[in-house]
Amino acid sequence: VTDWDSIVRTEGPAVWRTARRLMGNDPDADDCFQEAFVDALKVSRRQPVKSWQALLIRLATARSIDRLRRRIRQGRRLEAMNLEQLSQTAPLPVESAESNELSQRLRIALAQLPANHAEVFCLACLDGWSHKEIAEQLAISVDYVGVLVHRAKKELREQLAWIAEVHK
């Protein structure tokens, strides 16, 4: 029998940080956190789980991407691009504010990518997974992981350039 209390206690912080970083706010991160664990339970019924941490982080990433895409689809893109509405309430130092703005723009750009491109990009570039680790977790070839990361970066460059243009 799977000891979920133990898994949530052990893996929870890393899973939550993954979701929180992508969502940029606590309520959405909490929802993705819960969805990742429930999805992991479903996966564990279909197949043996080699690494709970890897599975949970992948699922948290996928659910966060879903939620980001949904947020944009619901017509909140321009609202999301209103950089005055970032999570902090107190004024930030210039460097922090700039980093915060870059982060927010990358979230918006990620939401425009096909889900599998965004997921592979996050695992590779934000979580620091190797292409081999991603290939094993997603059951795809290492070469294909490289292709997806390359495509994702190309699309993100275009999106970020577009967003920067809008804000000029």
Add this chain to the structure above:
Amino acid sequence: MNDHDQTQPDDLLERSIAALRDEAVSRDPSPQAVAGTLAALRKAQNPSFFQRVVAMTLTQKIAAAAALTIGGAVVYFLATLFGGFSSISYAEVADQIREVRTMVCNITVTPANSGTAVTMRMMFMSPDKTRMEMPGGMAMIMDQKDKRSLVLDENHKTATLTDIKTTGGPSARSGGGDDDAVQHFLDLAKADGTPEGRRQIGDVNAMGFRVQDQGQSALVFADPKTGRPLEIDYEEITGVKKMVMDDFSFDQTLDPVLFSMTPLRCPVP
């Protein structure tokens, strides 16, 4: 104007990655989030068949084995007689919906205020392009990314380009309205479904699932072999008595011209 807007895109991407990767997220999940997650897990974690078997007495196990043997023989007989059937979970259907890249289907809408059903052909190219072909020679192309829609009227030879972000319509997707068929479809991947019978659709004995999401009810019939939807019946959508999506075709190559926001120039006779 910020300094980093002037940088090259490559540099901008690398800086954005670094900013997001290094963003300070030191806090652990809240006790409420952990408690909610454990409660959700307990709810989802019904005892499996094998767990129940382990808990049985020896007599119960022998009786169950006998029942299974007889039941298995009956199932085999029926499967052989009627050409067999297979099964699938809703999670697998949701996975297929989540992976959709392009989709073509019919949408039949029965408005709440009139009983006359209208059937449209919809084409969707992930993540943000939709084309609806309506009866009477009208077509509407929506670009979620650029927040524009183009209405083509074959009868009047007109093309009307609309800025959605300023008008709030006509694209329901842009406004997140309840009549957004694509969004309703994509939302199915986020919800849970419970089995609800079978329906013969063409030559497929499709599995039905009842899906409830944000007050919206849908009945999804999926091919048990591929997990892909064959028909979706929606109820309780604002302003719509009933909406049926069927005749699906997934991930076929769609000509980008179909989604072009630039009307083709007709040759002058």
